Amino acid sequence: MTGDRNHEANGAKARRSTIRDVAAQAGVSVATVSRVLAGSHPVSEQLRAKVLRVVREVDYVTNAHAKSLAGAGQLSIAMLIGDITGASFAHAAKGVEQEAASRGSLTLVGSTDLDPAREAAMVNLMREQGAGAVILIGGASDLAEHQQRMARYAKSLNAAGSHLVLCGRPPLPPEVPAITVDYDNEGGAFAMTSHLLSAGHRRILILPGVEGYTTASIRLAGYTRALEAYGMSVEPDLVVHTTYEYGEGARAVRQALERGVEFTAVFAGSDVVAAGALEALRSAGLRVPEDVSLAGYDDIPLARDLTPKLTTVHVPYEEIGRSAARLALEREPGVRGEHKHVVLGTHVVVRQSVAPPPR
Amino acid sequence: MTGDRNHEANGAKARRSTIRDVAAQAGVSVATVSRVLAGSHPVSEQLRAKVLRVVREVDYVTNAHAKSLAGAGQLSIAMLIGDITGASFAHAAKGVEQEAASRGSLTLVGSTDLDPAREAAMVNLMREQGAGAVILIGGASDLAEHQQRMARYAKSLNAAGSHLVLCGRPPLPPEVPAITVDYDNEGGAFAMTSHLLSAGHRRILILPGVEGYTTASIRLAGYTRALEAYGMSVEPDLVVHTTYEYGEGARAVRQALERGVEFTAVFAGSDVVAAGALEALRSAGLRVPEDVSLAGYDDIPLARDLTPKLTTVHVPYEEIGRSAARLALEREPGVRGEHKHVVLGTHVVVRQSVAPPPR
DNA sequence: TATGTTTTCGAAAACGGTTACACACAAGAA
DNA sequence: TTCTTGTGTGTAACCGTTTTCGAAAACATA
Structure with missing residues (x-):
């Protein structure tokens, strides 16, 4: 007995009280209880008060399963x-x-x-x-x-x-x-590419996403459209597909660097990919944005926390x-x-x- | 009719098929259907196959509400x-x-x-x-x-x-x-404070959390214990309470700087608070970690993305x-x-x- | 007082499952 | 043959609500 730190009623089976319990204890029918709870039909003030009192006493909550079975469930x-x-x-x-x-x-x-x-x-x-x-x-x-x-x-x-x-x-x-x-994915890619172009960049490494996936091809479409508006066309060396993970961003720019492809800006497929790219750029001795510019996609809080703060396309996820x-x-x-x-x-x-x- | 791009069956009321439908169509009782679906009792292979076929045909799924009403619900x-x-x-x-x-x-x-x-x-x-x-x-x-x-x-x-x-x-x-x-909150605070102390820091600005909340006071306890192990005691100027938001981290160090309190390290209450602190430190012309060291709490992915990468205490949230x-x-x-x-x-x-x- | 209206309330039928119970039918033991 | 035993199957009660329907009560009208 001394070592028993447990709750007094510990181990007792607990049964949730039902509408019938409430009805019985209030001396009314279940229909009445249901009505006062739902407010679906008028109930005399007297019974209403009695029911509500009992409900509070026994801490009754309606059974959502039964309710939806009966057809009045909240559509969830x-x-x-x-x-x-x-x-x-x-x-x-x-x-x-x-x-x-x-x-x-x-x-x-x-x-x-x-x-x-x-x-x-x-x-x-x-x-x-x-x-x-x-x-x-x-x-x-x-x-x-x-x-x-x-x-x-x-x-x-x-x-x-x-x-x-x-x-x-x-x-x-x-x-x-x-x-x-x-969200307007093509438009976002177009806008960011245009932004980069108007800043003077002509060789933009793009990491559009996963090869064969729609997101990637749509972004590529926006990128292409922006380039064409400047009378340019997309150069295959400048597009490398990645997943949306941090490590992939790093891998992609490292690989591009090793292959000797030249670029002055990278447009990442997401902010976290951009973070990975930033890491790779840094460890290659490149400064951002002085040596190469960097752009992201999504505008999650991370974008604000990177150094430098990340220019990115805002997507209204919420x-x-x-x-x-x-x-x-x-x-x-x-x-x-x-x-x-x-x-x-x-x-x-x-x-x-x-x-x-x-x- | 020409402008109607809608689905052919559009607007029709859809009724979900029940176990009774399946039973009728398979020529068995509802009990049998229930049994093959639940595997609760043996059913002859012949009926079993027939039932399963019908189930697949009508794309039947059991009604979870009814199931839990009947007492066999997955406890969720x-x-x-x-x-x-x-x-x-x-x-x-x-x-x-x-x-x-x-x-x-x-x-x-x-x-x-x-x-x-x-x-x-x-x-x-x-x-x-x-x-x-x-x-x-x-x-x-x-x-x-x-x-x-x-x-x-x-x-x-x-x-x-x-x-x-x-x-x-x-x-x-x-x-x-x-x-x-x-998680071992006191231990985490103790360990990090000790880490900072052993690196040579003696004036550590701590942002333990919200005043009056348990998390904050526990962390403060760990911080205090570590200090005392070095024969020191906590100096009131060095603790400033904040919420766990980014802006609060920035506000806190800015305020400390303005008041002229001296410190060589800041121990933030969370990684995002640390990110805010980093921002404030930077804009005050202080370099991290050369001029002041910075530590976080939580070890979320952000910690890896900050520049410099953040030293922090790992909490096994998952x-x-x-x-x-x-x-x-x-x-x-x-x-x-x-x-x-x-x-x-x-x-x-x-x-x-x-x-x-x-x- | 008798009658018509309106309120308020209770009895019981759903809703779609599970399962205790009864029962039919086969095979093996007596 | 008759009595067990066992295996599959169906019937129906039950889970906790909502809601239809009708009865009773209250009130208004003639």
């Missing part, structure tokens, strides 16, 4: 993220969570770790939960395969009275019933998340969703990492 | 985060999500925005969802008030057959039935999250939880931001 939203640890994804996630919370509903999350199999399994789990919509954030892949997979999800989700919304993923053919909200959630929640459940595509603007935010080229 | 876990956007929280969140996913269950999330009212509302929402456990991550506050609030949550959660687990929050009195998993989830999931639901406290180790990782003091 589920989101699937490649990696919460990525700042841009986290901001988008925050946006959807905020919007959902402001409407009183919780959010289900899962992460795929960029694995299509896990993604499919998670979508299934979410379907079981009866999510009103599932939002996929980030984590693209090969275009054709991606479109097939998404079409499958959309069809299956629609059949269950729910819908699919995609954030920052490749666009879908108009016949697949899904909502996509994306707003993307909010839009996605809003769109998802506004769709009437049980109605098949039509195709919809909304794109949010980007712009370059200039800080200290780009300067005119040397000489 | 819910987590409440102050701000997903913070890297350390995000890593912890990733840990819990991973652990949960590896056991086949989704995670519910909500964010409190550090608002106690929203926190309480969210805990209630989670209780309604029947979460097997609620994990609170980050977001401390005044100690006494915090303890009261947590005791209330723990009691209410226990009464409903669930439990409370806290990550990186102030410790609780042993009589409150909750699990807390934390592991904390995993432990929390494991502990939560292993507790038998419906049994009142006892009090438990697990603490994970920290260590200093030395990089480039500390050097011997000048002269």
